[in-house]
Amino acid sequence: MNKNVESIxxxxxQLMLEQQRIMTADLNADSGLTPQxxxxxxxxxxxxxxIQRELADxxxxxxxxxxxxLQILQRDGYITRKVPTESERTKQIYLTPKGQxxxxxxxxxxxxxxxxxxxNLSPVEQQTLIGLLEKMVGSYDPPAGALQTAGSATAKV
Known part of the structure; x- marks a missing residue:
């Protein structure tokens, strides 16, 4: 394997694992929730x-x-699922007051x-990194429902 690719x-x-570790510890201590x-x-x-399918996407x-x-979140009182009158096959998901x-x-x-x-990155370095990462992501065909970039509605998932 190319040493540069291996390092990247x-x-x-390492970056994602460290972020996940911090978030897991903090969220669990504060709310008992997992990052997901x-x-x-x-x-x-x-x-x-x-609906569940959209959340899965x-x-x-x-x-x-x-x-x-969703079963865990519903059991713990964070969400409720409601069947809309126009479609009995799907359940719409809403936050409860506890979820809010x-x-x-x-x-x-x-x-x-x-x-x-x-x-530790300047704004210019951040923009450079974004551009480089977008180029890397662009080398793959995005799957259906792929996460969108920072300006999208689903960026912070």
């Missing part, structure tokens, strides 16, 4: 009435994995964690 893979993985549960609540908050996960996540309370401050929290990741 290692550093990207917190992200799901944030997406549901931004898209009230989202957003997270690029199998529907069964999302189903398990849980997400208060999530965006600020994510901003803090994400800012930490780039605190």
């Amino acid at each position: 893979n290692h550093l990207l993985r 549960q917190a992200r799901a609540l944030s997406v549901i908050h931004r898209h009230p009435g989202i 957003t997270f690029q996960r199998r529907s069964a994995s999302i189903s398990n996540l 309370a849980a997400i208060a401050g999530f965006d600020a929290y994510y901003d803090t964690v994400e800012s930490r990741m780039v605190k």
Whole structure:
């Protein structure tokens, strides 16, 4: 394997693992939620009435994995699922008051964690990195429902 590619893979993985470690520890201590549960609540908050398939597409996960996540969130009182009158085959997902309370401050929290990741980079270096990463991502055919770039509605998932 090319040494540069090996270093890039290692550093990207290290960055994501460190961010995940910090988020898991902080979220669990503050709310008892996992990062994936917190992200799901944030997406549901931004898209009230989202259906399970759309959530699975957003997270690029199998529907069964999302189903398990939703069952836990519903069991713990964070979400409710409602069957719309026009379609009895799908359930729309909404936050409960407990879910609304849980997400208060999530965006600020994510901003803090994400800012930490780039605190040693100037704005110009950040833009350069974005351009380089977009080129790397562009070398793959994006799967259906792929996460969109920073300006999209699903960027913080």
